[in-house]
Amino acid sequence: MDALLALTSLHMASELEIDNPERAELLSDALHYQSRTFPAFRAELENISPINCDALFACSVLMMACTVVSPSLEIKASEKPEIKGKVPTDLKSLFHLVKGIHSIIDQARPSLDNGSFRFIIQPYSGADPTFLSTEEGLLPPSLRKLCGAMDAPPHHTYRHAVDTLEHCAIAEGMVIPWIVMAGTDFVEQVENQEPLALLIYISWGALLGRLEEMWWAKVAGKTIVQSLAEDIGTENEEWGKVVRWAKSTARIDTI
Template sequence: MSTKRPHRKSRFGCDQCRKRRVKCDEQQPRCAACTHRDEPCRFSRFPRAWRQDGTPSHSDSPPTEPQAETVCIPTSDASICAEPPTSHDMDISMLSCPGSSSSRFQELELMHYWCTRTSSSFSQENTMVFRDYVVQQALRFGFLMEALLAVTSVHLACEAKDANLAHAHVSAALQYQTKAMAGLRSTLSTLSPLNCDAVFVSSMLVMVCSIVSPLISTARIDSIKSTAEAILTLVDLVKGIRSIHHVGRAWLIEGPLRWFCGGVFDLPPISFSSPLGVLRDLNSAMSCDPVQHIFNHAIDELEQAHQSKKSVVPWLLAMKPAFLEELKKDNSVAVAIFMHWGVMLDQLDDMWWAKYAGRRLVEEMSTTLDSRGEEWRQLTAWCRTQVGLCQE
């Protein structure tokens, strides 16, 4: 009697394959069937337990019933049944240490705030990607969930009216961020199409936290850092994001995050030609090669970013390591270039974190440059006017 050939059931196939009742190879971000048919591929089923690297904790044995869970994320404003709590509505006593049993309600509130507010602050056209796809990925990859909770906590801190509450949110954000970084480090050595999206988004969210959190005014004087100190934490992180983007670009452009590889941002028609011309003149007068060449490259990239409207936020990724090192040294020309980037960030009205960070960067760096001589006053006055710190 012939034996029946074993058959492996596709338990966690994509929605399209399940709808067509065909077997799915479960490869992400796009299965072979959807790739062949050139159709969008979406997964809404996955095992209950996943490791940090995104693989099932018991990949060889099927889960007990129920075999899979479907996670539904609100996809329209009509499905939201309550207004998200604002930061000043929250009681500081409700904020607990992330990971403790008492933090469960707090993290549910953070997820609600992410879905209703924070997820729309990266790209209005791609809000659904952050509200739906990124959350699904976060349920698979623990480090992405930690990064998501971290940036949402920072968002609440920025909107907090009370300095003590802002400090509590920042403290929670830093704890989530630390866990996210630990998970990222353990996953980078196994970067693959399966986890590339989660790794890339996590690194971007951690970068947002690293830019904004040190700039938030809190009740703790010792917690306030200068912009220069904040930038120190970005150097290695930016290098890591550049590596992830370089290695995973071919995978990113095949999935929902393809717009990250060439997104266009709606910027107001501000003329950068005159201030950047003054900046080039100051660079020529105050810098020597090879630093002068490095700064000219940074200025050219900044001008190109504004003209093309494609690289405003990822401008840091295009910077040479030598420029970041000069920024660490508090070089005046490097500070002035970064101040102009702050102006461009401030123009991104849809992105709370960019506008907040841009205004703070301009405020602090213009004050620093004003103290270094009259030659900087023309540039600092222009930048402060653009972000609304002074009248024209």
């Protein structure tokens, strides 16, 4: 319930203007509910069972959504230029939360497969998205070209990140879990603000930004693109193509 109230508070805050005092109160409420969620959640994780697995799965997804969108509601790149160039998502926390979701599914799959969330967990059919067929054109060719032209480490990390993102883009339910598939090395590169890692990260943000049915993913995706695209797209023509694709995919004005 606390996780649900946290996400509800964030949703209400997202509907208000940034200078509305009630917005700040709602963000504070969300943080309060999130802080109350973790102790009980961790305690229940010690003993996953058919009785609590549905609640644990729901709670983990709600906390993941809060982690994705919270930073985006605390900043607004277009009105606060000082935050441009910063990564507007706690990727390490998100990485561990998504891994936690997979862990709950793995430990309680028989019960979850027969429960209310059976249709939701289908996209989480494993950490390897290669069961999906590859489809050309889902990501801009320039992104793969830039990664292919890189010979020095961590070129394997970047190529793997793009390969898995290409697969995940086919099934929208796989876009968010991609961060685990990309791996810890990639997360480190993004948090170190390595330019090519940020370009891949912007592409992921663009795919999040098109998830119309997930308001929190859409808000976070647009913020990722808006916060980083202006600086990262100045490298050269190929970089610019990727950024323009990201803005168009996330439906951000490119003029």
